[in-house]
Amino acid sequence: MRSIPFSNLRVQQEHLGTSIQSAVSDVINSGWYLLGNKLAVFEKQFALYNGNNYCAGVASGTDAITLSLLALGILPGDEVITTDITAYPTITGIVNAQATPVPVDIDSTTGLIDPSKIEESITQKTKALVVVHLYGQCCDMNTITTLCKKHALFLIEDCAQAAGALYYGKKAGTFGNCSAFSFYPTKNLGALGDAGAVVTDSADLYTKITELRNYGQKNRYIHDSHGINSRLDEIQASILSVKLPYLDTWNKRRNEIALQYRNRLTSVQCLKQEPYNYNNYHLFIIRHKQRDLLSKYLADNGIQTLIHYPVPVHRQKAFPYTVDKQFTNAVDFADTILSLPLYPELSDSDVDYIISVVNSFESREAC
Ligand SMILES: Cc1ncc(COP(=O)(O)O)c(C=O)c1O
Known part of the structure; x- marks a missing residue:
């Protein structure tokens, strides 16, 4: 009888193994492991690939959601609307920013958030919407961006499952204030460990996220805000640069x-x-x-x-x-x-x- 596993990363590794090993060796021999040239290169490549002005590599997709919310100024107790069917880390990302997640029912034909049910969940406390492009299918972004404008809500796209997906020919991750990607190994673009990124077109948000991912450090040992430690390391960045093409x-x-x-x-x-x-x-x-x-x-x-x-x-x-x-x-x-x-x-x-x-x-x- 055949045996077909749900996923099989070994085949991809066999195909790209030599290039990956050489990229990893370069990093090891360079003596520089965090916030270096490999990260800067990958960030540029991914921003260009996705059609965003900026990309900030972070430690995971979960952190990418948290850091997006923190950079947007979401405060403890603010409500953030999202979908009832998602990988739970979407919720973890919201809760880690001390915001209150408010799930909305889905459209059963796609499994995506039902935009017609969003408005009834908006209250005085609602500050943002985290839409999830689940399974690699984009949410109805025309309707959703219109809703966000109407109610002055920040929009974050959870693109953990949507690298390379298109909505009317435009990349997932180009509609929100910030968009969160995961490079968990089984994702369409996967690292060999945990990794993630936030993409944005805003220089201010990008700067804020690069500070928040590095303990809120603005300049060396100078902290203007209370951040976390969430860096995409040089080894994972170099591997992602091999895989992105x-x-x-x-x-x-x-x-x-x-x-x-x-x-x-x-x-x-x-x-x-x-x-x-x-x-x-x-x-x-x-x-x-x-x-x-x-x-x-x-x-x-x-x-x-x-x-x-x-x-x-x-x-x-x-x-x-x-x-x-x-x-x-x-x-x-x-x-x-x-x-x-x-x-x-x-x-x-x-x-x-x-x-x-x-x-x-x-x-x-x-x-
Ligand atoms: C929809 C969704 N959001 C967020 C995440 C969190 O990503 P990570 O595992 O990189 O923290 C995942 C990954 O499982 C996901 O599928």
Whole structure:
């Protein structure tokens, strides 16, 4: 029987291993490991790739969200609206800035925040909106930027899953005041450890973030604000510079595989493909009422699947805030979704195999 893991970073490492080892050796031999030339080079490359004026490398995507909020002047107790279906670190990033996260229900056809439900959650205390381009599909940014302007809210894009994704041909991360990226190893652009970045077009926000990531240090040993330690180190920056030129090719391959899934899966429901989006297919989600049985069936046939995410934000034990709203879509969504393996290194025959096994699942009752 075949065995198809949910992700497989070893193949990518085999392909790029020599270049990565040489980049890492350069850093080791340079004797300079933090806030040096490799970071400066990667920051320039990523800002250019994404179409932003500035990029500040930080230690993780979670910190990128926190630092964005702090740089924007969000204060303890300010409310920050976000989505009920996301990786919990979106919430961690908000809570670490001492703000109060306010989740909003999703559009069940995409799993993304439902823009029509945002306004009812806005209060006097609402200061910002963190939208999450989940699974590599952009939120409806025209509607969302209009809402933010109307209510004078800061906009932060959580682009942890959206490197290279496009909305009407424009990169994810170019719509907000600040945008947060994660380079966690399994992301479309992944480091070999933790790493993240904030991109912005504002020189002031960029300067503020570079201070806040370095204990609020303005000049050597001079601290104007209370920051954190969140630096993207030279080794990870050099690795990201090796990988960045491949990102578009990898995303293209992800799209080829996604198209196969979309065209040939017969017994499950796929998420809606919005015509304005070019997804980076960080994840490929299917829905089925008998999700747990399907997942077991796939596992019995050697195919590993995961659930992104099994528990909506408002139902997580860590989420200590009371919400007197219904999250009907999020709850149903979390109960019926399943993520299939999708990564550039997946072979055509693996894709054929996955499709044939999913299609052979006994129950035909799609959501
Ligand atoms: C949507 C989303 N936001 C934030 C994060 C946090 O990124 P990191 O793991 O780099 O802190 C992740 C990563 O898991 C994510 O998927």
